[in-house]
Amino acid sequence: MPVNFDSNVSITVEIAFDSNPLDSSQTFTDVSAYLRGFETTRGRISELAEFQTGTAVVELDNRDNRFSPNQSTHYFDSSAGRTKIQPLKRLRIRATHSSTTYDLFHGFVESFPVQYAGQGADSVTKIRVVDAFKLFFNATLDGIGWQLGISKLGSTTRLTLTQAQEKSSVRVKNILDSFGYTNQSISTGQLDVITQPTTDDLLTALRKVETAENGTFFIAANGDATFRDRNFRLTNTTTPAATFGQGGSELPYVDIVSSYDDNKIVNTVQRTRSGGSTQIAIDSDSVERFGTHVLTESGTLNIQDSDVASIAEQKVVSNAIPQTTVESLSFAPQQDVNLWAKALGLDIGSFVEAKVTTPSSTIETYDLFIERIKHKVNARNKTWNWQIGLSPAETGAWILGVSKLGIDTNISYT
Numbered sequence: 001m002p003v004n005f006d007s008n009v010s011i012t013v014e015i016a017f018d019s020n021p022l023d024s025s026q027t028f029t030d031v032s033a034y035l036r037g038f039e040t041t042r043g044r045i046s047e048l049a050e051f052q053t054g055t056a057v058v059e060l061d062n063r064d065n066r067f068s069p070n071q072s073t074h075y076f077d078s079s080a081g082r083t084k085i086q087p088l089k090r091l092r093i094r095a096t097h098s099s100t101t102y103d104l105f106h107g108f109v110e111s112f113p114v115q116y117a118g119q120g121a122d123s124v125t126k127i128r129v130v131d132a133f134k135l136f137f138n139a140t141l142d143g144i145g146w147q148l149g150i151s152k153l154g155s156t157t158r159l160t161l162t163q164a165q166e167k168s169s170v171r172v173k174n175i176l177d178s179f180g181y182t183n184q185s186i187s188t189g190q191l192d193v194i195t196q197p198t199t200d201d202l203l204t205a206l207r208k209v210e211t212a213e214n215g216t217f218f219i220a221a222n223g224d225a226t227f228r229d230r231n232f233r234l235t236n237t238t239t240p241a242a243t244f245g246q247g248g249s250e251l252p253y254v255d256i257v258s259s260y261d262d263n264k265i266v267n268t269v270q271r272t273r274s275g276g277s278t279q280i281a282i283d284s285d286s287v288e289r290f291g292t293h294v295l296t297e298s299g300t301l302n303i304q305d306s307d308v309a310s311i312a313e314q315k316v317v318s319n320a321i322p323q324t325t326v327e328s329l330s331f332a333p334q335q336d337v338n339l340w341a342k343a344l345g346l347d348i349g350s351f352v353e354a355k356v357t358t359p360s361s362t363i364e365t366y367d368l369f370i371e372r373i374k375h376k377v378n379a380r381n382k383t384w385n386w387q388i389g390l391s392p393a394e395t396g397a398w399i400l401g402v403s404k405l406g407i408d409t410n411i412s413y414t
Helices: 131-139 168-179 201-214 284-290 305-319 339-344
Strands: 011-014 034-045 053-063 091-099 100-111 114-118 122-130 165-167 184-186 192-194 216-219 225-228 255-259 269-275 279-282 294-300 325-332 352-358 363-378 382-391
Touching: 011 034, 011 100, 053 091, 053 100, 053 131, 100 131, 100 339, 122 255, 131 168, 131 201, 165 168, 168 184, 168 192, 168 201, 168 225, 192 201, 201 216, 201 225, 201 294, 255 352, 269 305, 279 305, 325 352, 325 363, 352 382
Parallel strands: 184 225, 269 294
Antiparallel strands: 011 091, 034 053, 034 363, 053 122, 091 100, 100 122, 114 122, 165 192, 216 225, 255 325, 269 279, 325 382, 352 363, 363 382
């Protein structure tokens, strides 16, 4: 049964001992009663970096030896004569607040390492868990592309004179479906991509689509393989999911780190699609002021050079001039009851606002997207440290075909 973290929130840790990794329906066993703590990390270090494999370490009490693979008393399949303590079983961590359950991490067990302390007086297993990115990396796409007699011309696939193509979102779904990963959340792509057969691993193939679309691809807290198109963030900046600050109606933070440096400057982009010519976008003023900061992307899956050029322009427009922003923010939700509902609902890509009070008592307001989420929970001492990595949000971007020129203030090339 769930373990009460405090009077407001309970935590549940479950392992699907009786299911295979890719079963569409998972049967979970609650192991929350043995929870001592956990740490999780998901996301990427900045908006210009790749999303990395999410990881978790879950510490469980093992004094009765129930999580040891070499015992036959607990979690044992007697008909098959083997333990259910096996790698790649699904594990999920959830929290419940006011009768609403929120996902914190969903992944696959790498190992059940058992530790003994005090000459056997104590024992724990610190289960190592990874998200689906590792499964995608270990699997080969095996030539998935347009296949005569299988694909439907004009439906799932369209042809030009030289190559097959389909919407980026369709490509992502087809790749995931080919692997049998049914946990999906896919927004409609804006661009077409090449679908020529490839022997890439699934993760590389999915990242290539992400790059071609200039969107995002990550594993959400509930385990969904999540694809967001190039305009998704630009059109989801109306109302912050949470506002952090020191004011009475704001959610208090423990620590906040701002950044203003050249690591995120991109003022020259050289981008080439497969079979196309190199498209170059340069901000000459930025180059003169800060020197050349080049981003090179080659062999993208885009169909048109014009799409390649517009993405290059968008990257330069967004990153040519360094700006002061909030890089990370940490908070402890148990310190303020109002934090729980807002904090538990946040995930990668959530739009939030931070109001920073400076030593001179001025307030600086930042519009931000969440890029990374870390949890560190001690279930015994009832401590929960929460850190989110952030990137600046383009709240005024002008989007071709969506925004009204003269009303929306800035221009973003799309």
